[in-house]
Amino acid sequence: MKLTYEGKTKDVYELQDGLFLLKFKDDVTGENGVFDPGANTVGLTIDGAGRAGLSLTTFFYEKLNAAGIPTHFVSSSINDATMTVKPATVFGNGLEVICRFRAVGSFLKRFGAYVKEGQTLDSFVEVTIKDDDRLDPPISQDALEMLHILTEGEYAVLKTMTQEIAQFVKAELAKKGLELYDIKLEFGRDSQTNELILIDEISGGNMRAYKDGHCIEPLELEKLMMATIK
Amino acid sequence: MKLTYEGKTKDVYELQDGLFLLKFKDDVTGENGVFDPGANTVGLTIDGAGRAGLSLTTFFYEKLNAAGIPTHFVSSSINDATMTVKPATVFGNGLEVICRFRAVGSFLKRFGAYVKEGQTLDSFVEVTIKDDDRLDPPISQDALEMLHILTEGEYAVLKTMTQEIAQFVKAELAKKGLELYDIKLEFGRDSQTNELILIDEISGGNMRAYKDGHCIEPLELEKLMMATIK
Numbered sequence: 001m002k003l004t005y006e007g008k009t010k011d012v013y014e015l016q017d018g019l020f021l022l023k024f025k026d027d028v029t030g031e032n033g034v035f036d037p038g039a040n041t042v043g044l045t046i047d048g049a050g051r052a053g054l055s056l057t058t059f060f061y062e063k064l065n066a067a068g069i070p071t072h073f074v075s076s077s078i079n080d081a082t083m084t085v086k087p088a089t090v091f092g093n094g095l096e097v098i099c100r101f102r103a104v105g106s107f108l109k110r111f112g113a114y115v116k117e118g119q120t121l122d123s124f125v126e127v128t129i130k131d132d133d134r135l136d137p138p139i140s141q142d143a144l145e146m147l148h149i150l151t152e153g154e155y156a157v158l159k160t161m162t163q164e165i166a167q168f169v170k171a172e173l174a175k176k177g178l179e180l181y182d183i184k185l186e187f188g189r190d191s192q193t194n195e196l197i198l199i200d201e202i203s204g205g206n207m208r209a210y211k212d213g214h215c216i217e218p219l220e221l222e223k224l225m226m227a228t229i230k
Numbered sequence: 231m232k233l234t235y236e237g238k239t240k241d242v243y244e245l246q247d248g249l250f251l252l253k254f255k256d257d258v259t260g261e262n263g264v265f266d267p268g269a270n271t272v273g274l275t276i277d278g279a280g281r282a283g284l285s286l287t288t289f290f291y292e293k294l295n296a297a298g299i300p301t302h303f304v305s306s307s308i309n310d311a312t313m314t315v316k317p318a319t320v321f322g323n324g325l326e327v328i329c330r331f332r333a334v335g336s337f338l339k340r341f342g343a344y345v346k347e348g349q350t351l352d353s354f355v356e357v358t359i360k361d362d363d364r365l366d367p368p369i370s371q372d373a374l375e376m377l378h379i380l381t382e383g384e385y386a387v388l389k390t391m392t393q394e395i396a397q398f399v400k401a402e403l404a405k406k407g408l409e410l411y412d413i414k415l416e417f418g419r420d421s422q423t424n425e426l427i428l429i430d431e432i433s434g435g436n437m438r439a440y441k442d443g444h445c446i447e448p449l450e451l452e453k454l455m456m457a458t459i460k
Contacts, residue, residue: 093343110367113323113359114377124376129343137340140370146354147344 008042009053009205015084019074024050024081028205028218035217037184037205038105040132050081052222053203057083059226060169060202069165071198072188088188088199092149094130095139095187097158099123099166102181104208118181123163127155157196158187165198173209176224178216183207238272239283239435245314249304254280254311258435258448265447267414267435268335270362280311282452283433287313289456290399290432299395301428302418318418318429322379324360325369325417327388329353329396332411334438348411353393357385387426388417395428403439406454408446413437 001021005012008029013021030036030043054076061073072085100107101123103115115121127144128136144150150158162185170180184207186200200206204218216224231251235242238259243251260266260273284306291303302315330337331353333345345351357374358366374380380388392415400410414437416430430436434448446454 110364111359111369111373111377112364113361114379122376124372126370126373129341131343134340134342138368138370139341140356140368142354143341143356146352147341149344 008040009050010201018087020085020087022083022085022201024054024083024201026050035205037182037208037218038136040136046219049219051078052219052226053201053205054078054081054083055226056203056222057201060172061198063172064165064168064198067168069161069168069198070190070195072190083201085199086197087191088197089191090186090188090199091144091154092129092147095144095149096128096130096136097162097185097187098126098128098182099162099185100126100182101166101170101179104181107182123166125159125162127158154196161187161196161198165202169202169207173225178209178211178221178224181208181210181215238270239280240431248317250315250317252313252315252431254284254313254431256280265435267412267438267448268366270366276449279449281308282449282456283431283435284308284311284313285456286433286452287431290402291428293402294395294398294428297398299391299398299428300420300425302420313431315429316427317421318427319421320416320418320429321374321384322359322377325374325379326358326360326366327392327415327417328356328358328412329392329415330356330412331396331400331409334411337412353396355389355392357388384426391417391426391428395432399432399437403455408439408441408451408454411438411440411445 001013004014009025009027011023015021026045026047026049027042028035028044028046028049029039031039033044055078058076061071064071065073072088074084076083100121103119103121108117126138128138141155144155145152165185166183169183173180187196188199190197204221209216209221231243234244239255239257241253245251256275256277256279257272258265258274258276258279259269261269263274285308288306291301294301295303302318304314306313330351333349333351338347356368358368371385374385375382395415396413399413403410417426418429420427434451439446439451
């Protein structure tokens with residue numbers, strides 16, 4: 001099993017059957033020991049964080065696959081903290097697609113002259129490029145196409161898929177009394193079919209969820225979701 | 231004559247006939263004494279800068295009005311460094327609409343992983359909100375509409391007008407052996423007709439123009455343009 005990529009929160013291994021294995025680590029993005037899904041650095045390490053993130057990811061990806069929304073998920077082993085996935089190529093050096101239901105985080109920082117903190121947003125979608133050195137800048141549809149990161153037509157598909165998936169996650173959280181404020185997804189092109197598919201993970205570290213007006217830490221979110229699911 | 235607004239490079243007075251008077255100052259945006267059209271601060275003061283900017287603005291706005299591209303320009307007095315304009319309301323707290331022909335400035339800073347410095351861009355348009363405290367962040371069409379800064383359909387008009395005006399300015403500069411790299415325009419709604427019109431100015435301070443591979447300072451650009459026009 002060959003290590004092909006070492007990420008901030010996951011390592012990637014190539015399997016012999018053309019599939020890939022993602023090994024979830026116990027590292028969480030943030031700054032100075034405080035969780036922040038928008039951060040580019042590992043802020044803290046929590047025992048069991050990898051397995052908890054994988055449990056929630058497995059829960060969502062199995063449901064999404066069943067609902068006909070294509071993902072790279074094949075199977076997972078919670079004990080090993082590993083997930084087997086189909087190969088996919090990312091757009092450029094990778095994009096993050098964000099769906100926002102309430103104004104917090106970087107959206108509030110940029111557009112605070114026009115929105116109040118926590119104000120409702122209508123499934124607002126925006127894309128950022130993965131570029132730690134340049135602090136993951138937002139990028140417009142026009143720029144994505146001009147720079148050949150997306151082909152024409154792909155933006156509309158990404159936006160629709162993102163809103164569908166975000167609404168799906170929001171509804172699942174709502175069943176447990178949690179409110180999804182925003183979520184960050186990653187997509188790629190299926191290496192076999194070239195179809196756009198959801199890649200990476202959907203765990204507490206990818207979203208801001210609130211309960212009674214307070215943001216829930218990733219591990220707590222995963223516990224709340226998985227405890228009540230069982 | 232009532233002073234209604236004190237800007238970084240212009241003051242605005244209300245006239246008695248419903249028109250407004252813009253008084254061009256000798257201040258130029260930049261940082262630490264160096265011109266930067268993308269800067270939010272007055273970087274330097276140059277004797278005659280106001281009149282030179284007004285001369286070039288008058289040149290372009292008279293031609294644009296004649297070409298049927300609506301602007302707020304009514305008349306100007308170079309000696310007084312004043313321009314008489316029609317009233318217009320800005321979008322939200324004001325937008326800047328940028329058209330880029332080559333990758334420099336903030337575009338290069340954000341997307342340097344995908345473009346080389348000076349690489350040709352295809353009349354790329356992007357919008358930033360005027361917000362000094364938040365460093366004029368770029369904003370997408372979706373966000374402009376969601377935040378009710380633009381109404382549906384206005385973005386397409388702004389984009390087309392921006393490309394037309396930028397191409398027009400680029401062609402005028404090319405006649406003098408200068409190459410337009412990027413330009414920053416402002417638009418508003420005509421207070422009488424609600425039509426989208428070009429407001430503010432088109433001077434050296436609004437654009438990056440190059441000659442023989444070197445960026446030309448605003449005053450030098452205005453001299454080169456006006457000297458050869460006469």
